Amino acid sequence: VSVVSPLRREDRRAGAHPRPSFAAVVAAHQDAVYRYLVHLVRNHHLAEDLASATFERALRDWHRYDPRKGTPAVWLVQVARLTALDHFRSEDRRRGREARYAASEPREVSDAPLPSESSPALREALGRLSRAERELITLRVVLEMDTREVAQTLGITPSAVTTQLHRAMTKLRREVTRDDA
Amino acid sequence: MMREAVSPERLAALVDGREAPRSAEERALLALAVDLRGLEGPAPESLRARLDALVAESESEAPARQGRGRLASIWADGTRRRTIFAAPIGALAAAALAAALLIPSGGTTPTGPAEGFKATREPAADAQTPQRSLAPAFSATPAPPQGSAAPTPSTPSAVMAAPVTADQARPQDVRTWTRVHVEDVQALSRASARAMTTVHGLGGFLASTHYSVPDAGQGENALVFKVPPARVEAALRGFSSLGTVIGQRAATVDLGRRLNAGARTLRRQLERVRQLRAELARTPSDAGLAARLAAAEAAYLATSDRQNAVRDRTQMATMNLTLTTVGPKSERGQFVGALYRAGGRLAGGAAWVMQALILVLPPLLIIGAALAAWHARRRRTRRRLLEAS
Numbered sequence: 001v002s003v004v005s006p007l008r009r010e011d012r013r014a015g016a017h018p019r020p021s022f023a024a025v026v027a028a029h030q031d032a033v034y035r036y037l038v039h040l041v042r043n044h045h046l047a048e049d050l051a052s053a054t055f056e057r058a059l060r061d062w063h064r065y066d067p068r069k070g071t072p073a074v075w076l077v078q079v080a081r082l083t084a085l086d087h088f089r090s091e092d093r094r095r096g097r098e099a100r101y102a103a104s105e106p107r108e109v110s111d112a113p114l115p116s117e118s119s120p121a122l123r124e125a126l127g128r129l130s131r132a133e134r135e136l137i138t139l140r141v142v143l144e145m146d147t148r149e150v151a152q153t154l155g156i157t158p159s160a161v162t163t164q165l166h167r168a169m170t171k172l173r174r175e176v177t178r179d180d181a
Numbered sequence: 182m183m184r185e186a187v188s189p190e191r192l193a194a195l196v197d198g199r200e201a202p203r204s205a206e207e208r209a210l211l212a213l214a215v216d217l218r219g220l221e222g223p224a225p226e227s228l229r230a231r232l233d234a235l236v237a238e239s240e241s242e243a244p245a246r247q248g249r250g251r252l253a254s255i256w257a258d259g260t261r262r263r264t265i266f267a268a269p270i271g272a273l274a275a276a277a278l279a280a281a282l283l284i285p286s287g288g289t290t291p292t293g294p295a296e297g298f299k300a301t302r303e304p305a306a307d308a309q310t311p312q313r314s315l316a317p318a319f320s321a322t323p324a325p326p327q328g329s330a331a332p333t334p335s336t337p338s339a340v341m342a343a344p345v346t347a348d349q350a351r352p353q354d355v356r357t358w359t360r361v362h363v364e365d366v367q368a369l370s371r372a373s374a375r376a377m378t379t380v381h382g383l384g385g386f387l388a389s390t391h392y393s394v395p396d397a398g399q400g401e402n403a404l405v406f407k408v409p410p411a412r413v414e415a416a417l418r419g420f421s422s423l424g425t426v427i428g429q430r431a432a433t434v435d436l437g438r439r440l441n442a443g444a445r446t447l448r449r450q451l452e453r454v455r456q457l458r459a460e461l462a463r464t465p466s467d468a469g470l471a472a473r474l475a476a477a478e479a480a481y482l483a484t485s486d487r488q489n490a491v492r493d494r495t496q497m498a499t500m501n502l503t504l505t506t507v508g509p510k511s512e513r514g515q516f517v518g519a520l521y522r523a524g525g526r527l528a529g530g531a532a533w534v535m536q537a538l539i540l541v542l543p544p545l546l547i548i549g550a551a552l553a554a555w556h557a558r559r560r561r562t563r564r565r566l567l568e569a570s
């Protein structure tokens with residue numbers, strides 16, 4: 001099983017972390033950012049919009065990126081995370097406003113399950129995890145970041161990453177098994 | 182069915198590909214990870230097109246962005262960042278403005294002690310008599326320009342602030358000591374002549390003078406004048422116009438009781454002389470009586486001389502004037518004086534910093550507390566948002 005994507009290997013080979021061009025960073029990491037957002041928000045269209053907003057924000061803040069502090073992937077995921085959190089926050093406020101004026105109105109489902117193209121059981125099980133658990137699994141397993149990078153991205157300790165990943169994966173496995181049963 | 186537990190570290194090693202699965206549970210977890218990686222495909226073409234347009238736009242704007250300075254970049258980052266950047270600067274500027282308006286200028290500047298009169302150490306005639314130092318009234322009085330006959334208007338008022346006027350109704354011994362700094366030896370000579378002219382004009386006279394010029398640049402003239410007590414003030418005014426007064430002292434001794442006691446002694450001795458003369462007239466051959474009369478007459482004459490001397494002291498005030506080309510010296514040594522000045526400046530600076538901190542610290546603390554509260558609230562919100570499924 002190949003567990004390290006070519007993009008991640010390229011990042012790690014950079015070694016001294018020379019500052020890449022923004023175009024190169026976009027080309028190298030747009031898939032990773034998109035997959036991270038899809039897993040987090042569970043909506044392809046929304047993930048696409050958020051990915052676009054993420055790269056616009058990254059372009060605006062590109063002068064603040066310091067290669068010595070982390071790889072472009074970590075920095076981009078941090079930007080994507082802030083973008084997603086801003087979206088969640090605004091959605092939360094919007095729902096609150098709507099709930100006050102129209103309690104019976106059905107919820108807008110940005111977190112609705114993805115269309116079951118493949119592995120519907122796995123998608124269902126993922127949907128029952130919290131956003132934080134999905135985020136951790138996405139960063140550590142799907143995007144194949146190492147423990148230190150995930151810790152840097154989420155602002156927690158590496159041991160907390162290891163523990164929380166174990167908890168999330170165990171929960172996911174339990175949910176998948178339950179669906180199978 | 183009982184599952185075999187997989188430790189967190191073991192799971193991390195499996196996910197990283199550092200170790201191979203050994204149990205069925207580990208194989209299942211690894212298969213789950215592979216399924217997760219294959220769950221979502223790459224970014225859709227529509228996103229790629231949008232990002233290509235963004236990159237093309239960024240490359241066309243790149244020169245403009247590169248030419249922008251750091252501050253300009255921060256300023257261009259949006260309203261929130263502008264506010265975060267500008268708020269502390271605005272608070273500091275406001276505090277500095279308030280400090281400039283509220284802190285009185287020179288309020289904390291340390292001042293050295295007034296230069297006292299130390300050159301003349303002649304003791305007062307009577308240890309029990311009160312003495313007055315006029316140094317504060319004359320501290321560093323500036324000399325009038327050359328050719329100006331009259332003293333500056335401020336000088337007489339300074340003299341009047343501490344008048345040395347003998348009480349005409351009481352016999353008093355008035356003595357003054359004045360030290361005046363002049364520019365050079367030529368000025369010393371001119372000031373000596375002017376002092377004598379002034380004193381003569383006031384009805385006094387020069388009792389003694391000691392003029393010394395040990396080298397070409399420095400010199401001193403110690404003059405002693407006798408001046409009518411009623412003219413002492415006028416004489417002091419004249420002395421202060423000779424140069425810069427660097428020290429002055431005055432002493433007034435009340436001689437009334439001493440004169441009264443002398444008069445009583447004189448009367449007693451005179452009575453004794455008269456009595457002895459009468460006895461000697463009755464017995465002219467008494468040699469012992471003649472000798473006692475001679476001693477009594479001598480004692481009377483001596484007492485009379487002393488009484489006259491005391492009375493003479495009440496007739497004329499003694500005014501000591503020292504004209505010198507040597508400026509006032511600090512009481513401290515050069516090194517200690519420099520240390521004192523440096524310490525004063527340091528204390529002044531520290532006081533300024535403390536006052537500035539008193540003004541600046543509260544707004545900074547409020548801003549810091551507000552930022553900390555904002556960050557804590559943000560963390561709580563993020564946690565809540567991420568806990569949702």
